[in-house]
Amino acid sequence: MHVHDELPHEVILAIERVLELKSGQTDADPLDALSNDFDPVGLLNDFFPDEASLAHIASVQARLVESQREIQREIDALQLELKQNQDPTRMHLIQEMISDLFGQMSRIREKATESEAVVRNITKDIQVLDLAKRNLILSMTTLKRLQMLVNALTQLEDFVKEKKYGEVAQSLSAIKQISGAFKQYTSVQRISQVWKRIQELQGEIRNHLDRDFDAFYLQDPAKPVKPAVIADACSVVDVLGPDVRAQMIERYVAIELKEYRRIFRTTDEAGQLDNISRRFAWFRRLLQTHEIEQGRVFPSEWKVGWHLLAKFSEITRDDLAGLLSKSGAPLTVKALLDNLQITADFEASMARKWATPFREMLNITATSHSAPPKTITSAFEPHMGVFVDAQDKALADMLAPHRKTRGLKSPRPSLDVDHDTPDDGDNKSSPIVLPSSTELFYFYGQSLEQCAKLSTGKPLFDLATVHKKWLRIYAEDVLVAGLKRPISQMRKSTESRFEVSELQQSALVINTADYCQTTALELEEKIRSKLNDEFKDKLSLQAERDQFVSVISAGIVVQLRELEAACEPAFAAMTRSSWTTLKQVSGQSAYTADLVNAVDQVVESVKPLVEQKKYLRNFLDKASSLILAKFTNSLVKSRPLKEIGAEQLLIDLQTVKACLLKMPGESLTTTTYTRGLTKSTTRLETLLKVIVTPVDPPEGFILNYTLLIKDASFSNFQKILDLKGTPKAEQNNLLDSFLTITSTNDDLEGTSFLSSLDMDPGGPAQLNSNLSSPGGSRVSLPLAGVVGATGESGIFANLTSPGTSGPSTGTSVADGRQGPGDRGQVFSDFRRFVSFGLRRDTQPPTQ
Structure with a gap:
């Protein structure tokens, strides 16, 4: 099938929906599929799977012709049905039927509205009767309640006169409950009179209660009050409300502690600091008397004992605060702690007595309008x-x-x-x-x-x-x-x-x-x-x-510092070495054995002494950096090195590296330590390999420098010549060639690790923040990747980079830092180029 003969996907879906075909059925006839990917070859292979099946070609053809006829008959039937459904007369008839249906629905809606109006007119009188019935029931209920209230009020008057507090509590509770329903009717005169009488009776009850409670508190032998009467009176107080109960408790507490205020005045001897234990002993006796006598009549939920304790604590705290503030002699620590301990013990004993924290008891008994309560011990805090x-x-x-x-x-x-x-x-x-x-x-x-x-x-x-x-x-x-x-x-x-x-x-x-x-x-x-x-x-x-x-x-x-002192003789011997007199390389130098021995002695002395391994690792990291720094400084001081000296130093460096690799031991060696040490020694090896290379031919020497060092720094190349001991006359030609070759190579960097190499390591002592030579020598070779390292990791990471082409050989490069914009340049400006040309003109001719 060509592209332009393909059916749109929407058409295929519509045909399948009409013919009730389901796409994706595995048992469907391939000829029924309406996909654009129909494969006739595959269908023919299904009809004729082998050569023998070709003998039945006539029967297959007859079956296909019959299928074609059935499909054609089905198409004819569908076309006839479609023609009938699209008859304009039939469509008009359907529209008329829909219109009639809407009309019937409108007539039904109108009749329903009329029926509702008729029903409303019929039930109008009934609704009025229902409202009258509800009002009548409410009036009867209110009258009954009013009658009950009046009867209860009459009974309450009789109970109050006879001081029957048990019945007064029940009757007053019922009156308060019933009278709540009449608050909205207080504008009615009769109800207003009843409401006023209720208030007057409550006032009379409170007066009776005050007199009876005072008589009970004071225990007048001429007019004794029975505990049972006060117990019933407490139930009346609960009905009157929490405010009345609080007043009764406050009155009782004030009477009980009146004697305490008199005895323990701060102006008397009993009220002084050294008698603080007598205060607590007095309260314990009061509490015991309360629990045996008067306290038994109070309901447990009143917690009168807690209120006594709270008031006693308030009075005592105020007295102690005043005594501590006005104390003439300086307060001794012993007196302060003894009194404070006595007070803390008292508070703890009260907390144990009621199985409640002392501060919580104070908070529960405090009133809402009072300040937050404080413990007695809080009086000592300003003087602690x-x-x-x-x-x-x-x-x-x-x-x-x-x-x-x-x-x-x-x-x-x-x-x-x-x-x-x-x-x-x-x-x-x-x-x-x-x-x-x-x-x-x-x-x-x-x-x-x-x-x-x-x-x-x-x-x-x-x-x-x-x-x-x-x-x-x-x-x-x-x-x-x-x-x-x-x-x-x-x-x-x-x-x-x-x-x-x-x-x-x-x-x-x-x-x-x-x-x-x-x-x-x-x-x-x-x-x-x-x-x-x-x-x-x-x-x-x-x-x-x-x-x-x-x-x-x-x-x-x-x-x-001690490690540096132990290694100093070996490095001094290295500095004094005359590399120019060496004729050939002959194994490791004598100073390396002394160096390895000194390092081993110090490290083995430190290891068993330091408990934490992390500090041992820190020491070993910095020790490795220190050794390599001293090695580099001694190398620079011992210049000129010449080719044979550089070869000898390469052998010595391997000895030092082996010593540093085994220095931590198996338990303290880490991958970071090994990687950092290898990186540091590799840069030193690179430096020495450049020095080993002969300067003749110059192009080969310079090419080797650019391959190993990978920079175009004029000052760095001059450092190599200085370390190598190249005569000044030869340096001019080499520097000319270096400038010519590197100026055309844009792949070279402007700086390298040589930029941080200090050519004058014998300067003043300079402690470095990451790692310094404790003895005072300048450290120019910290270990790459050690603990505390910052900035660029590597041999010369702790020193600053030089300023572009840098100063002449022998000067320190720690004063300038090259910016990122100077990379790939031999000279940073024209003035430096001119000064270089003038220096060349003043040199004597090459011999």
């Missing part, structure tokens, strides 16, 4: 500064022997550590951390528990502030001071032996600082769990923990 100051002084006294003193014996110079390592029997009991640190946190825990029992508000927060202060002092005056050498023991510039005692002291400080920063976090969580909510967000010991981390870093620097 005495306790906090005492803790501050105690901490000062406790740490005084440890501040600015060293906890270990004086160091002695020695390279022999066989008898001084922690594995020796004499040192098996050596502490892992300074005992003063455990004493400090033990003291913290004791003072925290003591203060939390007395107050969890501002005093506890102030105590936490004191704890923070002494953590900072401990870190600075004890730990950091322990890392500093006494002036009498300062290492001389010519002394090159490391101190085992320094390593032990620094490891002890590192372990102690780690213990302190970990325990400080636990301390913060413990204080936060006890503090009141308003102070929790203000508490943080993060700054103190950071300070201990800084102490750990300082301890690692001390260990690196």
Whole structure:
């Protein structure tokens, strides 16, 4: 089928819907399919699957002809049906029938409306009667209620006269319930009179109750009041409402505590601070008398005992606050804590008595219009500064022997550590951390528990502030001071032996600082769990923990300083090496054995001393950087190197690399460490391989430089010539050729790792933030990928890049940094190019 003969998809779907064909049926006749993808070859293969089937071609043809006839008859029938359905006369008839149907529906709707109006007229009178019936029922019900109210009011008057409080409670409750239905009818005169009488009766009842309760409270022998009468009267008070009940309780509490106010006046001896226990003993006796005598008549839900306690607490708190504020002599810590402890014990005993927290009892008994209640112990909080100051002084006294003193014996110079390592029997009991640190946190825990029992508000927060202060002092005056050498023991510039005692002291400080920063976090969580909510967000010991981390870093620097001292003789020997006199390469140099031995001694001394592996890894990372930095500095100082010297240094570098690779041991070696070390040594190897290459022919030497270094920096190429020891006369020709070759190569970078190489490493001491030479030498070769590295990772990552073409050989390149826009340029501006040409003209002619 051609493209233009294809049927649209919509037409195919319409035909299938008319012929009731379902697409996708597996058992359907392929000839019935209306798809545009009809395949006649496949159908013929179905009819004639093999050659033998060709003998039945006549029968197949006859069957197809019969199928064609049936389809044609079906088409004729459909065409006839379609013609009949599209008859205009029939369509007109259908439209008329629809119109008649709409007319019938309209007539039915009109008749329904008429019927509704007729029914409404018929039931109009009935609705009036229904309304009259409802009004009559309501009137009868209201009259009956009014009658009941009047009868109950009459009975209540009789009960009040006879003081039958039990019946008064029941009758008054019924009256209040019934009278609620008449609030909307108070404009009716009769109901208004009844309502007024109810109010008058309630006033009379309250007067009777006041007199009877007062008589009961005062216990007049001439007119005794039976407890049963007061018990019934309490039920009447409950009916009158919570305001009346509160007044009755308040009256009772005031009478009971009247004697307390008189006895314990703050101007009398009994009311002084040293007699605070007598106050609580008096209240316990009062509470016991209340529970045995008057308190038995009160309903339990009134919680009169709680109200007595709340009022007693209020009076006592005000008295104590006044006494503490007006105290003439300074308040001692012992007096404060003793009185506070007595008060806290009293509050705890009351909480145990009623199995309810003391503050919750105060909150339940407080009135809505009064200020939030406070505990008795809250009177001591403004004066808890005495306790906090005492803790501050105690901490000062406790740490005084440890501040600015060293906890270990004086160091002695020695390279022999066989008898001084922690594995020796004499040192098996050596502490892992300074005992003063455990004493400090033990003291913290004791003072925290003591203060939390007395107050969890501002005093506890102030105590936490004191704890923070002494953590900072401990870190600075004890730990950091322990890392500093006494002036009498300062290492001389010519002394090159490391101190085992320094390593032990620094490891002890590192372990102690780690213990302190970990325990400080636990301390913060413990204080936060006890503090009141308003102070929790203000508490943080993060700054103190950071300070201990800084102490750990300082301890690692001390260990690196000792490592540098141990390695200094070997690097000094390397610096003094005369590479120009070497005739051939003969194995590793003698200084490498001393270097490896010194590194092994220091590292093996440090490993068993430091507890946390993460700090050991940090030390090893920085130690590796330090060794490579010193190696590079010594290499630069020992120039000129010449080709034979560079080959010898390549062998020596492999020895140093092997030493550094095995330095951590199996348990501390990481992929990051190995990768960073390999990257650093690879750049050094690249530097030495360029120096090994002969300068003749110049094109080959320059090509080798561009392939290995991959930059077009004029100053970097001049550094290679300087390290190689190329004569000045030859340098001009090589620099000319370098400028010519690299100016046409746009693929070269403007800088490389050589840009950070310091050609004058003997300058003033410069500590680097990531890794510095603790002894003062400038570090120009940090380990790539070490902990704390920033910026570009690699050999020269810690030094700044040079400014474009850079200064002449021998000057420091740490003063400028090349911007990204200078990459791929030999000279950054015309002035530098002219100065280069003038320098060439002033050179003597080549010999």
